[in-house]
Amino acid sequence: MNITVLGETKFASPIGHSVSDDLRIPENIIIDPASPAKEELTFELAGPRAKLFFDPANTRAGIVTCGGLCPGLNNVIRSLFLELHHAYGVKEVLGFRGGYQGLDPANGKEPIILTPEFVHNIHKEGGTVLGTSRGPVNIQVAVDNLILRGINIIFTVGGDGTQRGGNELFQEARKRGHPLAVVGVPKTIDNDVAFVTRTFGYMTAVSEASRVLSNAHNEAISVQNGIGLVKLMGRNAGFVVAGATVACQDVNFALLPEVPFKLDGPNGFLAALKERIVHRAHAVIVVAEGAGQDLFAADELKKDDSGNIKAKDIGLFLRESIEKYFKGENIPVVIRYIDPSYIVRSSAANSEDAILCDMFARSAVHAAMAGKTGLVIGYMHDRFIHVPIELLASRKKSMDPHSFQWKAVQAATGQGVQFK
Template identity: 50%
Template sequence: MPETPDLTQQQLSITSLGEPSQISPLPLSTVPGDDIGDFVEDDTHLFYEPRFKFGEKHCDLSFEMAGARREIFFHPADTTAAIVTCGGLCPGINNVIRSLVMELLLNYGIQNVLGIRYGYHGLNPTVGRPPIELTAELVDDIHHKGGTILGTSRGHQEAKETVDFLVSRGINILFCVGGDGTQRGAHQIALEIARRKLSISVVGIPKTIDNDIKYCYRTFGYATAVSEAEKVIDRAHVEARSVLNGVGLVKLMGRHAGFIAASATLASGVADFALIPEVPMALYGEHGFLAALQRRLKAREHAVVVVAEGAGQHWLDECPAEFDASGNLRLRDIGPFLAEAIKSHSTEVSSPVSVKYFDPSYHIRSVPADAADSLLCEKLARSAAHAGMSGKTDMLIGLWHNHLIHVPLTISCSAKKQLSPEGELWMAVEALTRQQKWYLGE
């Protein structure tokens, strides 16, 4: 059974700008069973943990459910919204932009939606470009394209200058599309807004191809990434089995979490090893990776290895820590290192190998979203629009037990989500690859 989280219900409560006093223009109902879509009551919650054992106390923590509210805070005719996209590229960003614009303009009837250029830089007029007006015509077909029409960047701007900009442009709602660094920046903006007692909503939409944001079971772009990664693993398998002692080595995204590597390994079904950050292992020695790989080659004469970019960092030489503009630790490149280590070890044991190395990271990031991600983007964006219009702030839209919820930025940014070595996903990987058998020399 899962452990009770070290949280209080107060920590899960959502900040609101004030009492909603406007009636929503959405044609929804408050009467169940009338064949009309329903508003979500503001006191509707979802249990943090739905599983329990008979006879034991149930964890009663709960999240506020996302969805359209009957009473909203902002008057649509007087509302201006802005959208900013930050961090690395990810399939589905344009889908989110499009759905936000369509919901705000066409359904809520607000007058202006601004697109902030090149990430948080665009919220500082001294360093960024001016925003563009987002219209239904402009975003009509962008969901079929990869990347972001607004541009992106890493790094934050001073919250004071950012809020000055929001006030100067009359922006009432800021939608921040990005990963944990972006959401930390959004939280700082919300704090500065609260300090000034301004009525500006800040709503986050979680974007990380690594799927490592807390309280969001699946972030958009992840399903597309797994699908594209599966194709690369399949190609690596073709290369590996076409020569004697062929090794197909595929490096995939996953700085601190191995979700893509593990899921793509399962989806492909042909990998023999999946190396992820959450399960450290030795490189050398009888039970190290290189010896295990050698045993696999001796038994089958080819092998496919999938490695997440954050795996095996302890194998590389120590060097001073470096960080990018978003505050992320710069990882050392495990792919080329591992390829050379495999070749060197094969020479030492007099068993030559042919290593084919694949690094599809930038290709995968830049493709358009697949159908599954497109649907998720639509749901996340519309729920974000509902939250912003109802005056919710300092929060993001999460996905919990297949339901959309409101998550305070204070707890969503507190830690990264990682794959559990005891969870179903990793157990399935080990069952499929049987890599423990190769490590133990069985």
Template identity: 55%
Template sequence: MLQPQDTAVTTLGPCTIPSPLRLGRQPEAGVPPFVSDTARVRFRVECDPACPAEPDVFFEKAGPRERLFFDPRRVRAAIVTCGGLCPGLNNVIRSAFLELHYNYGVPEVLGLRYGYAGLNPAVAEPPLRLTPELVDTIHEEGGTVLGTSRGPQPVEVMVDFLASRGIDLLLCVGGDGTLRGARSIAEEVLRRGLKIAVVGVPKTIDNDVMYVERTFGMQTAVDKAREVLDAAHNEAKSAYNGVGLVKVMGRDAGFIAAMATLASQEVNFTLIPEVPLVLDGPRGFLETLRRRLIARHHAVVVVAEGVGRELLAGEPVETDASGNPKPPDIGPFLKNRIVQHMRKYGVPVDVKYFDPSYLIRSVPANSDDAIFCDALARHAVHAAMAGKTNVVVGLWNGVFTLVPIPLAVSGKKHVDPAGPLWKSVLACTGQPPGWT
């Protein structure tokens, strides 16, 4: 159970520097206010008087502070992007730079190259000095202008680099692995007594960061996945007993598969890691699919990449540079099993397999994600300038918050098989709630 002390944000010290931002102390017409350091966002907005009372837990509200820890005129900031690609990375880089450069007047902002490798002089490419000209149109492009990589670097080496380059603020843009790296950097900085703020911006199309309602890139990924699902539906309907099989990203969580299903409304089976997949038996997936083909002569199946690990337990398990296990490829395996099962019962089938994973994550952000990225980036800058550290910017109950990174990486968020999102998917597809 979450406790009040779990959400306490670490700060580098008292804030005594007046902010250069032209904001008000109180809400005024046309002048947005500063956010008080004591402003909070309630963790639970619903309660049931019949249930035992739980302790009130609040997140610190994100936003610009009237007093800063750092003097903006003497600050050197740095931005690093890590992990896999995600729509919106360039938007975050651009908005963070613009907030630092124009609104706070920070004289130098560095872009560290190729993930955390950019903090290790032994392997690093030279940092980029960000300028208005360099970031001018990067938000129109997918990928990241800074480059990215997976995998950690020695934390002592990274903190040595920050100290030797006189970097005061480090914005770490990435998912679970990136945030774990940011936590290690922040803790080593504090152990040494250095005054360097480390703030995370949550990036993952999987949307699996704990205590963060939404991560940037997910909405764009859902948009692109929907396009593929609609194409798969056209392919399936145009063939006798056609099956459009689409694999989407989702190593541990099925948010993309579930939300793209609801957006498309053309999916008949949605397979996610949170619901164990049973292929065989009278109520298994293959037999349910066979009955669907006999009745309707077409079907669309979307499968998240993390599905079926128990079915592929004998396959060799690889890990990426961050140490994350790479799930065996469920897509071709599932396609072969569908074909074999239908052949066994003399049912002709035409399976079209789609794997749009890299297309989905490498496109530019859509309008919704672009707006969201802008807000996340600016809130990250506000937090860092106020000396907040070992913290990630989040969204909770529609309000931007500051979540301690140790709390954010304490687990992974999942689709709740008993929750409203999955219930909506079941209503949309008509599939059974589980495979037995």
């Protein structure tokens, strides 16, 4: 997987050590002698290069944060700036406001000139000091603006839609012959980015969500036939639900997008929930927002401004279905429904994610200063790597129902075989 470089690297790096472009990380490190040999993907190892494409004293960089909130955004902004400013001595760093919309000067928001004083304490706050938005921007107008402002490097911090937008910026700049380094930092609380073992914000989300699940358990056991029902993030992947379930150990039913389930019938979810209530008089259920979408009546799919399919509200659907079912069974239940999604995603990063954010950001700066473009920083086998944007945007990561992770969920909940 070769990475595009803007041109010859002529400037000596101020960093005291360097990594060779020849060092590669394989996608798969498991060797199965029984499987036929095949060509494996390998990726450039991230890190500082001995020579730079950009002269730091004449370089201007920009940062943009896009999409939904995620713990660690401010940490990434801060570490990007500090590495550019202190380690490389870059002339100026601009923070574009309001997501990709901020690349269009017509929206009226001037970018922020970042300084050590501005970023001093931002890592202690949730959200993003630059603001965010969903949806695209006119690419021609955005590149015009970047050229006009003398931007040599743009860091795009966001999910798959953001990185697709970064690829368009890269392609448009290349078409015009403008040397613009576009480097993405992958952001999604769902942890569903390919070639990234763990995205920043995920562990904070798991930690915050597990506390919510513990509180839901407290509510459920405090009343007769109490049911705690919690909906968490996870449009296409159930990693947050799985992680929080195993961390909490108080969940009885975990429902993920990757594992279809049936509501009705003797082996369905509602029958299993009834058995739990009859024998234990309480239950805790956690469901990912993208689970059970096949249970809704088929109609026109709606999309958000980022182009993602908007999931129907499985949390409210389950609450109504459970209420109706137990009423028909003449079993009184008390349901406590909790949706903490916006609280979880707006939290400040915990220490584990803070460290990860810092390493993602510094890896991105090293790549950009070396003139590498059209890439996203990946993270595999405990190493940071360079992934072409087009490749990353073409894949999604999801949980394997036969994986160790899902087996751990089944062991923690005791739910066994999924409901069919």
